[in-house]
Amino acid sequence: NAGVMQNPRHLVRRRGQEARLRCSPMKGHSHVYWYRQLPEEGLKFMVYLQKENIIDESGMPKERFSAEFPKEGPSILRIQQVVRGDSAAYFCASSQFVPGASSYEQYFGPGTRLTVT
Amino acid sequence: GIQVEQSPPDLILQEGANSTLRCNFSDSVNNLQWFHQNPWGQLINLFYIPSGTKQNGRLSATTVATERYSLLYISSSQTTDSGVYFCAVERAGNQFYFGTGTSLTVIP
Numbered sequence: 682n683a684g685v686m687q688n689p690r691h692l693v694r695r696r697g698q699e700a701r702l703r704c705s706p707m708k709g710h711s712h713v714y715w716y717r718q719l720p721e722e723g724l725k726f727m728v729y730l731q732k733e734n735i736i737d738e739s740g741m742p743k744e745r746f747s748a749e750f751p752k753e754g755p756s757i758l759r760i761q762q763v764v765r766g767d768s769a770a771y772f773c774a775s776s777q778f779v780p781g782a783s784s785y786e787q788y789f790g791p792g793t794r795l796t797v798t
Numbered sequence: 799g800i801q802v803e804q805s806p807p808d809l810i811l812q813e814g815a816n817s818t819l820r821c822n823f824s825d826s827v828n829n830l831q832w833f834h835q836n837p838w839g840q841l842i843n844l845f846y847i848p849s850g851t852k853q854n855g856r857l858s859a860t861t862v863a864t865e866r867y868s869l870l871y872i873s874s875s876q877t878t879d880s881g882v883y884f885c886a887v888e889r890a891g892n893q894f895y896f897g898t899g900t901s902l903t904v905i906p
């Protein structure tokens with residue numbers, strides 16, 4: 682799982698600013714997932730993307746949050762007008778498409794710790 | 799969504815002791831993974847185990863999919879095993895549902 686890269690590792694933003702979190706999946710992986718972990722809690726699913734497509738965004742807040750996974754470059758999770766409640770660890774995971782498989786093993790990055798002051 | 803319950807929530811062990819962590823889930827799943835979140839917050843893949851039994855060194859896991867539970871065994875625990883152990887399940891090929899974790903502290 683060391684192959685999933687996230688940056689920055691730590692991000693401090695003031696209320697009202699924008700936060701941009703980046704995720705580069707493991708080589709050969711075409712699926713990207715974003716999760717959020719609040720202090721002392723488990724991870725909660727936010728969004729699942731394939732190249733240039735959002736497959737499932739059922740866990741994403743309806744406002745201020747967006748995600749993309751362009752044809753070239755990393756996946757980006759963008760949080761506009763951050764508030765203190767957005768402070769959390771944001772993890773990205775990736776998996777490899779296997780034809781005929783019903784599930785795919787997910788590998789996690791080291792996370793980005795966002796602090797909103 | 800799927801409910802995932804882990805027990806015990808907290809566990810303190812003397813170095814060298816063995817332990818069993820349990821994960822119950824509320825519906826049939828296609829995937830189950832165990833993770834270790836170390837004190838630095840990194841998630842380490844332990845097992846990809848939708849069914850059956852696997853072993854990796856001092857760790858082993860068993861998933862009984864028909865009865866909707868999985869067990870993680872840690873033998874001869876070491877201080878480096880400390881951290882939070884998460885079970886996560888997936889049903890439809892996309893999102894994981896995570897349990898709330900078991901926080902393990904191994905004391906020397």
